[in-house]
């Protein structure tokens with residue numbers, strides 16, 4: 174495979190505040206040095222990687238061709254959705270995490286070093302692995318199925334994500350490598366400001382109702398917001414998805430739960446913390462809340478959501 178290897182690079186150069194561009198440059202140098210044929214496609218605007226990935230996967234590719242994605246979790250989400258919509262939805266790809274959060278890379282234990290990835294690809298042992306992702310449908314709006322690699326969050330985590338994305342300070346502090354500081358400030362702000370909401374859930378033949386939900390996040394693995402271990406026991410290859418519900422009783426109890434989460438994972442024993450593991454789950458909310466899908470914001474609305482576990486083929 175090595176001698177006639179052909180690499181297709183799909184890159185979001187804006188990811189990771191320029192990190193993706195640096196990783197691309199290093200990858201290109203390596204490919205030239207190793208005389209490996211390659212081409213590069215760059216997303217020119219948000220959302221374009223969906224079409225680029227779909228166009229790639231609409232064609233059949235030979236075993237010696239490998240698509241490598243360079244970008245953050247948002248770019249991975251776009252590629253996953255593009256490939257799933259294509260005529261060959263099991264088209265495999267490799268992913269070099271190059272964003273700011275990189276939660277999927279962390280959960281799947283992926284290398285972020287181009288040399289390491291290339292060495293893996295060059296070895297015969299390197300075959301695509303069926304890897305879990307989540308899917309969701311909004312049956313009241315359309316028949317379309319959407320996919321996520323990390324999580325779909327309603328409430329608190331989506332609000333933090335919203336605050337981070339609108340903050341001009343974020344860009345500046347990210348440049349100074351102080352992005353985590355501003356993220357911490359947004360967490361504090363959202364702890365105060367996020368309202369509670371009603372949620373109904375249905376899975377495994379059972380129903381749940383919470384009057385004072387603060388966070389309802391359906392996740393494929395443990396991490397959120399750049400390495401926060403929301404649900405340490407969630408496994409990326411469990412063929413299940415987990416929906417976490419955090420209730421708000423008082424701000425004091427909520428802050429304690431959050432500190433336990435950061436300290437030692439003992440938040441799992443907190444009476445306000447719940448999770449449901451299932452291969453399918455329906456989630457119904459009653460009011461407009463902030464929503465994030467793989468760190469990208471979607472329109473606020475009351476939801477009826479049908480989640481399911483799905484799979485894609487990833488070189489790991």
Ligand SMILES: Nc1ncnc2c1ncn2[C@@H]1O[C@H](COP(=O)(O)OP(=O)(O)OP(=O)(O)O)[C@@H](O)[C@H]1O
Pocket residue numbers: 185186187188189190216217218219220221244245246247248249251271272273274275276467468469
């Ligand atoms: N050329 C472009 N110009 C502006 N935005 C782009 C471009 N290409 C892609 N995007 C958008 O950039 C957004 C952020 O990308 P991505 O999530 O990959 O990086 P990140 O936010 O730095 O990383 P992470 O999500 O891991 O924290 C995505 O919503 C994507 O649609």
